[in-house]
Amino acid sequence: MNDNNNNNTEYSIVDWGTTSVRSYRIIGDRVVEENENANGGVLSCDGTDFERVLTEMVGHWSGDIYLIGMVGSSIGWKEVKHIPTPASPQDVWSRKVKIHHTTHPDLTHRTIFVIPGITDPDTDDVMRGEETQLFGTNTNNGIVICPGTHCKWVLLKHGSISSFTTFMSGELFALLKERSILSKSIPHEGDNFDQLMFQTGVSEGFSTSSFLSAIFRVRTKSLRGTLPASKAASYLSGILIGSEIREGCKVFGSELQNQTTIKVTGNLSLCRLYKTAIEKVTTQTVTVIPSKDVLVKGISLMKQPNMNLTRIVAILRGVSPAEVVAVGKSLIDGGIRCLEVPLNTPFALKSIKLLSNEFSKSDVLIGAGTVLSVEQVRQVAEVGGTLIVSPNVDAEVIRETRRLGLVSVPGFFTPTEAFVAISCGCNALKYFPAESATPVGLKALRAVLPPHIPVFAVGGVSLSNLATWKESGAFGYGIGTSLYKPGRSPQQVFESASNFSRSVSNLFGGSKL
Numbered sequence: 244m245n246d247n248n249n250n251n252t253e254y255s256i257v258d259w260g261t262t263s264v265r266s267y268r269i270i271g272d273r274v275v276e277e278n279e280n281a282n283g284g285v286l287s288c289d290g291t292d293f294e295r296v297l298t299e300m301v302g303h304w305s306g307d308i309y310l311i312g313m314v315g316s317s318i319g320w321k322e323v324k325h326i327p328t329p330a331s332p333q334d335v336w337s338r339k340v341k342i343h344h345t346t347h348p349d350l351t352h353r354t355i356f357v358i359p360g361i362t363d364p365d366t367d368d369v370m371r372g373e374e375t376q377l378f379g380t381n382t383n384n385g386i387v388i389c390p391g392t393h394c395k396w397v398l399l400k401h402g403s404i405s406s407f408t409t410f411m412s413g414e415l416f417a418l419l420k421e422r423s424i425l426s427k428s429i430p431h432e433g434d435n436f437d438q439l440m441f442q443t444g445v446s447e448g449f450s451t452s453s454f455l456s457a458i459f460r461v462r463t464k465s466l467r468g469t470l471p472a473s474k475a476a477s478y479l480s481g482i483l484i485g486s487e488i489r490e491g492c493k494v495f496g497s498e499l500q501n502q503t504t505i506k507v508t509g510n511l512s513l514c515r516l517y518k519t520a521i522e523k524v525t526t527q528t529v530t531v532i533p534s535k536d537v538l539v540k541g542i543s544l545m546k547q548p549n550m551n552l553t554r555i556v557a558i559l560r561g562v563s564p565a566e567v568v569a570v571g572k573s574l575i576d577g578g579i580r581c582l583e584v585p586l587n588t589p590f591a592l593k594s595i596k597l598l599s600n601e602f603s604k605s606d607v608l609i610g611a612g613t614v615l616s617v618e619q620v621r622q623v624a625e626v627g628g629t630l631i632v633s634p635n636v637d638a639e640v641i642r643e644t645r646r647l648g649l650v651s652v653p654g655f656f657t658p659t660e661a662f663v664a665i666s667c668g669c670n671a672l673k674y675f676p677a678e679s680a681t682p683v684g685l686k687a688l689r690a691v692l693p694p695h696i697p698v699f700a701v702g703g704v705s706l707s708n709l710a711t712w713k714e715s716g717a718f719g720y721g722i723g724t725s726l727y728k729p730g731r732s733p734q735q736v737f738e739s740a741s742n743f744s745r746s747v748s749n750l751f752g753g754s755k756l
Contacts, residue, residue: 252603254306256538257297258372259314260284261392266300269539276304277535285319293320294347302349307356309542312372315340315357325362325369331403332378333552335359336545358545361404368409370395377404378544379537380506381645383668386495387506390513392417396491398498401695402668408494410487413513416480419458428465429475437477440470441516442523444481445488449524454486484520492525499527508532544648547608547629550671550697554719554747556581556632556652557740558612558701560588561729567594568601573733574726575607577740578748583632583721585612586619592626599627608650617643624649632721634675636660641667652699656680661692671697673721678703682715689716706746713750720747 257266262284268276283296293314301308315323323340335358342355360371373389380387382399389395392413398405419425451457461479464470470478492499499505505521507514511533518529557574559567562584571582582598584591591611598609610630611623620631620643631644634654644651645668654675655661661672672692674685677700689698700712701721712720726739 252306253304254542255301255304255308256375256542257300257308257310257314258534258538259310259312259319260372261286261313264296264300264314267535267538268301268304269306272539272543274535274539285313285316288320291346294345294350297355298347298349302347305353307354308350309339309356309358310342311358311375311538315359316371319357321357323357323359325360325371328361328363328365328407329400329403329405330361330374332541332545332547334403335361335374335378361407363406365406366408368407370397370407370409373397374404375541375545376508376534376537377541378402379539379541380508380532381540381544381648382506383645385502385504385506386498387508388491388517390507390509390517394487396495398495401693402670408491410490412483412487416483419461419479420476425458425461425475425479428462428470428472429479430472435473437474438519440474441477441481442519444478444483445485445520445523446481448482448485448487449489451482451486454482457482457486480516481520484516485524488521488524499525502527504528504530506530506532508537509534540648547648547650550608550650550652550719553581553608554751555579555743556583556699556701556719556721557726558583558585558721558723559594559727560585560612560723562588562594562727563729564590564593564597566733567597569733570727570736571598571602571607571609573737574740575602575605577737578744579726579740580606581608581630583610583612583630586615586623587613592622595623595628596626599629603627610650614640616640620644620647620649632673634673636664638663638667641669645669654701658688658691661688665693665696669696671699671718673699673701674717675721676702677712682708682711682717685712685717686715706742709746709750 253270255266255268263281264283265279267274278300288296314320321342326334326338338359339356345351360369361374362369373395377387377397383402384400387397394410394412395407397407420429447457461475465475505527507517507529514531518531521527521529557579562570584594595611608630610628612632614631614633617639620640624647630650632652633640636653636655641651641653651669652671652673653664653669654673655664697718699719699721700717704720704722705725727736
């Protein structure tokens with residue numbers, strides 16, 4: 244699967260903004276070192292400066308390098324076009340661009356990718372860098388806020404970025420504080436943050452019908468002596484953030500009505516201000532997530548193969564650690580990109596670890612089936628698995644799977660089970676046991692299930708009934724003994740995999756398996 248799940252794999256994330264750049268050294272799933280250059284942003288770089296700054300930031304580390312932020316803009320190192328909403332983690336990952344030419348010896352042996360930003364055609368808005376953080380919050384449905392110079396309010400649906408709106412609160416605060424008439428009332432030094440005055444400003448900004456009049460009151464209150472100069476910046480900050488919250492609630496009002504908790508991610512001190520402000524003037528509670536904590540998860544999630552891009556899950560029930568790598572290679576060579584080892588197979592975790600290590604650099608999805616508990620989910624994650632398949636719908640298993648950034652495919656048989664699984668954030672559904680049902684039953688279920696959720700028919704699937712299940716709405720198939728059973732040679736497995744891959748590819752018009 245992806246190399247982020249190998250506990251010894253090292254790589255770097257570089258968040259390269261307009262004025263500054265920050266780099267993170269990752270080993271496995273942990274940030275072990277970080278650097279910052281407050282003056283190394285894209286505006287200060289020209290020509291070979293990008294390579295020089297990058298070398299200074301990560302040249303002494305190793306592994307692949309992922310660049311996010313303004314470095315991929317028209318004023319950056321390598322322009323990468325925005326992709327439109329709705330955008331899934333895999334949509335973003337598939338559009339990354341490789342930088343091919345570097346000359347510094349510390350970079351020439353490393354692979355460098357630029358991650359694209361996202362555009363919302365409906366609001367004529369753009370983002371760069373925030374998308375990685377957003378995916379790392381593991382939000383299936385809901386509003387996430389990314390405070391900053393240009394604050395983003397983002398709606399995620401089914402794990403994809405659906406729509407967003409930008410508020411220039413941070414930049415406007417700096418301009419008003421430093422270059423407007425209000426600067427005469429705000430000292431450049433000694434303006435210690437005042438919590439009470441900030442909250443007063445939040446309340447006024449949220450409730451006012453005239454934002455422009457509200458910010459001018461910073462000046463008038465100062466002149467009248469009711470606003471001490473040392474508290475003016477806090478008051479102005481509150482007005483701006485309060486006004487932003489009011490506008491954000493207007494834009495996303497219907498979604499917020501169904502959401503009791505809002506996630507806020509970014510600079511920790513700024514996120515805490517937003518938490519204070521939102522909880523002051525709304526009924527929502529706020530969960531603060533530092534940006535460093537979500538960047539690694541965001542990259543890891545983007546690198547995961549999408550269940551929407553695979554049609555066959557090979558079920559390796561009874562496979563032994565001694566043969567699992569050879570069997571896995573035969574399946575992959577035969578065109579199959581998703582391998583499942585059921586946990587009721589002896590030494591299943593060892594086999595999953597062997598597969599994950601062997602194929603860590605590939606785009607193959609590897610994991611476990613018959614996962615029945617939260618503890619088993621964690622065990623699979625610890626050995627590098629990224630796919631969790633269950634015969635049933637267990638809300639806690641699904642939630643823990645998604646919390647860890649793994650792919651969740653629970654088994655269902657009724658509409659009630661399916662919708663519970665979807666509400667918990669599953670990536671796909673397993674129609675199981677398919678041989679006890681009928682294709683007609685699946686067709687009826689597909690009429691009410693959300694179209695974006697892939698459904699895999701599992702149990703009793705063979706070459707002879709692939710077309711029937713497809714016509715009934717199956718997106719793909721879980722295939723067991725028709726592909727592999729104990730005693731079958733790697734060559735026989737390869738031949739079976741090739742036959743199924745060819746048939747399914749032809750059936751779905753040559754789609755990836």
